[in-house]
Amino acid sequence: MDDLQSFREETRQWLEANCPPSQRQPGTPEEQYWGGRRGQFASADAQLWFERMRDRGWTAPEWPTEYGGGGLTPHQGRILKEEMRRINARTPLYSLGIWMLGPALLEYGTEAQKQQHLRAIVNGEVRWCQGYSEPGAGSDLASLQTRAEDQGEHFLVNGSKIWTTSADKSDWIFCLVRTNPDVKKQEGISFLLIDMATPGVSVTPIALISGDSEFCQTFFDNVAVPKDNLVGPLNGGWSVAKALLVHERKLMAELGSDSPRKEIPLLQAARDYLEFNDGRIADAELRSNLASHEMRMHAIGLTHMRSFEERAAGAASTAALAMKYLGTEAMKNKSELLLAIMGSRGLGWEGPGFSDEELDATRLWAGSKAMTIAGGTSEIQLNVIARNVLQLPQAPAAKSKS
Amino acid sequence: MALVLNEEQRLLRDTAQDFLQREAPVAALRQLRDSRDDTGYSTTLWQQMADLGWASIILPEAYGGLDFGFTGLGVIMQESGRTLVASPLFATAVVGASALLLAGTEAQREHYLPLLAAGNLTLALALEESHHHSPHRIEARVERRGDDLVLNGHKTFVLDGHSADYLLVLARDPERTDTGQDLTLLLVPRTSAGIDCQRSLMVDSRNAATINFTDVRIPADAVLGRPGQASDALDQILDRGRVALAAEMLGSAEEVFDRTVAWLKERVQFGVPIGSFQALQHRAAHMQTELELSRSVVLQALAAVDDNPTQVPLLASLAKANLNELVKNISNEAVQMHGGIGVTDELEIGFFLKRARVTMQIFGDTGFHKDRYASLCGY
Structure with missing residues (x-):
């Protein structure tokens, strides 16, 4: 414990000395730095902050130092997060490479693949996106149809991927592809890394109800992919994908609690938009809903801690499986509540008459509907819990098909 | 590591589980009910519990106590919730002992606590x-x-x-x-x-x-x-009672849920176990996630009584409100998922349903604690 305490002290001092004041406050989505060939810093401070963190290996604090990571233990990593949150420090580099692909490569990649990709991720040189879902394969992911045919020298990839977040700004995509159509659906899938500059790759953004179009559809038309880009065994991609999904769900469960977002906090909104009587919110229904939500977030925060402690103690954590479902449902509820608290001020779409925060609240509300769909719907999460935690028998319909 | 049981607490849990499943299963409560027992609990059982040190589990050693703290007490409460043990554990060993510790003079503590620890004094x-x-x-x-x-x-x-x-x-x-x-x-x-x-x-x-x-x-x-001068001590006594009771409620909820999940695997309709139906799977899985939240708030509240007293009021209200809702919903779902047999007196699920309603009223219902939580947070 003394070592951790001194690590905390050092970290606190280093952050104090090195995090520019402008990087210690919530930022807008436009201010996030995602790296990649087309990545741009919103300010000189953002660049300075990123470079200082990168040089310390703290863009990927828990990765081994030989690949450019910080080599921290999980406990140290947690302390770093806590200390960053304490001063509201922004995340210096947003990256699916760090959150999702990297951990899968560390577990399943060849040494050459690790050398080729990990440092480029840590340094923010390459931006990655994810190619899992297809128009015909959403919750039933394993029925995916994008084909990769063995052409001797390379794979030839044909098909399309949907909900490829920020594919129009990414350099590489990690994909699930079908390499054997003649076996049980999970057993004919491989995990493939594709350079999006390869001829035959094209991207179309999808307009969403929030007005954003961060999600894209990505098309593959006779795309030649080197065989060295296969991660894990041929037709063994499902295991890699499942491991990666665990990281995605963990990430989604922690969204909102991790990095400061420029979003009106509920209690602040209550003070700004609601009437108070004797220090209490006058509207009994909203006060009760707010308390319910805050208590739930409190309980979810404690469950994150418990799940972390269980894993750190080497025990299996059934709580970890519940977190994506609980976290995203709560965030969706939070957006609903914020709108309710703001009344008609939370319904603006554009133009004058509303503050930027108010307009953001409307769009974040619409955007929040995707939280319980992306990364496995809430219903899929419940299926997983029913199967893996409660060990309930498989549903009759699913049994006959797989 | 307050949110994970340590070795000592795991041993305590195993001992409690063995003892209670053997000496005080739910059938013992039914027996007390059907015989219209005058005392309402078995004095022999309570003496055995005191001999195991449970009457004095939160008491400092100076008063003949085990000094296991609330994290230790929580383990016992949770296990006693699993078998619905009727005993003076809550009224005497939690609330009564806390009142003497927090409000009593040194002379009163020295006089009463050793009697309480030995199982020779009950309080209400x-x-x-x-x-x-x-x-x-x-x-x-x-x-x-x-x-x-x-x-x-x-x-x-x-x-x-x-x-x-x-x-x-x-x-x-x-x-x-x-x-x-x-x-x-x-x-x-x-x-x-x-x-x-x-x-x-x-x-x-x-x-x-x-x-x-x-x-x-x-x-x-x-x-x-x-x-x-009772006002300040009263709130602390009640908060300790709430936290301990929340641990008991957690044990009951876990037990009733385990029994329900077992039933979903066992009961066959339409030629398949009913647990294979997604309509029931999702409800059960949702309950599982609610249980995860409840485990965390109970463990944190117990630890706060031992280590972080300033956080106790907020966490006690969080825990009691959370467990109130959990035991209500989980006991209702348990009855419904058992179907017809769920409303028979023969099945023990009904005992859990009924106990849930009483615990929900003890030391504050959900509205009381939600209101208190909001007030403590300044809205």
């Missing part, structure tokens, strides 16, 4: 005066008459009130009304003249008494601690 908190928990709306009066005190008032929902050796009575001292410090806790022998104690059998087959105090004469040294 006579607090409520209406049918909803409102700990500061007290009308019972204690007045000076010569060297003695005289107590008048009406108390209801007094857990173990008809069997306890002493009643811990909360009353106001009219002479102190001006100071704003007029709440006093009194330690009164239950058999004192002027006490009319009506035993009521509650829906959970346990007892709560309605008690009238009419000119009950008690000596001045019956005041627990100092006269008029």
Whole structure:
């Protein structure tokens, strides 16, 4: 414990000395730095902050130092997060490479693949996106149809991927592809890394109800992919994908609690938009809903801690499986509540008459509907819990098909 | 590592589990109910529990206690919730012991606590005066008459009130009304003249008494601690009770859920186990996620009593409100998922359903604690 305490002290001092004041406050989505060939810093401070963190290996604090990571233990990593949150420090580099692909490569990649990709991720040189879902394969992911045919020298990839977040700004995509159509659906899938500059790759953004179009559809038309880009065994991609999904769900469960977002906090909104009587919110229904939500977030925060402690103690954590479902449902509820608290001020779409925060609240509300769909719907999460935690028998319909 | 049990606590849990499954299964509660037992719990069992050290689990060693703290107590409460043990554990070893520790003088602690630890003294908190928990709306009066005190008032929902050796009575001292410090806790022998104690059998087959105090004469040294100073201690006593009770409720919820999941795997309809139906799987899985949240808040609240007292009020209200909703929903789902057999007296699920409703009212329902949580957070 003394070592951790001194690590905390050092970290606190280093952050104090090195995090520019402008990087210690919530930022807008436009201010996030995602790296990649087309990545741009919103300010000189953002660049300075990123470079200082990168040089310390703290863009990927828990990765081994030989690949450019910080080599921290999980406990140290947690302390770093806590200390960053304490001063509201922004995340210096947003990256699916760090959150999702990297951990899968560390577990399943060849040494050459690790050398080729990990440092480029840590340094923010390459931006990655994810190619899992297809128009015909959403919750039933394993029925995916994008084909990769063995052409001797390379794979030839044909098909399309949907909900490829920020594919129009990414350099590489990690994909699930079908390499054997003649076996049980999970057993004919491989995990493939594709350079999006390869001829035959094209991207179309999808307009969403929030007005954003961060999600894209990505098309593959006779795309030649080197065989060295296969991660894990041929037709063994499902295991890699499942491991990666665990990281995605963990990430989604922690969204909102991790990095400061420029979003009106509920209690602040209550003070700004609601009437108070004797220090209490006058509207009994909203006060009760707010308390319910805050208590739930409190309980979810404690469950994150418990799940972390269980894993750190080497025990299996059934709580970890519940977190994506609980976290995203709560965030969706939070957006609903914020709108309710703001009344008609939370319904603006554009133009004058509303503050930027108010307009953001409307769009974040619409955007929040995707939280319980992306990364496995809430219903899929419940299926997983029913199967893996409660060990309930498989549903009759699913049994006959797989 | 407050949110994960340590080795000592795991051993305690295993011992408690063995003992309670053997000596005090749910069938024992049914037996007490059907035989219309006068005491409402087995005194032999309580002596065994005291011999195991459970009566003194939160007491410092100086008073003959085990000094396992609330994290240790939580393990016992949780296991006793699993088998719905009727015993003075809550009223005496949690609430009574906490009252003596937090409000008593050193002389009172030295006198009463070793008796309590040995299983030779039972207590009951006579607090409520209406049918909803409102700990500061007290009308019972204690007045000076010569060297003695005289107590008048009406108390209801007094857990173990008809069997306890002493009643811990909360009353106001009219002479102190001006100071704003007029709440006093009194330690009164239950058999004192002027006490009319009506035993009521509650829906959970346990007892709560309605008690009238009419000119009950008690000596001045019956005041627990100092006269008029009970208010602060009262909130702490109640919070400890809430946290311990939340642990018991968690144990009950886990047990009723385990039994329901087992039933989903066992019961066959339409040629398949009903647990293979997604409509039931999703409801069960949702309950599982709610249980995860409840485990975290209970463990954190227990740890806060031991290590982080300033956080106790907020966490006690969080835990009690959370567990109130959990036991209500999980016991309702358990009955529904069992189908017809779920509403029979033969199946033990009904005992859990009924106990849930009583625990939900003890020391504050969901509305009470949500309101308190919001007020503590400044809205």
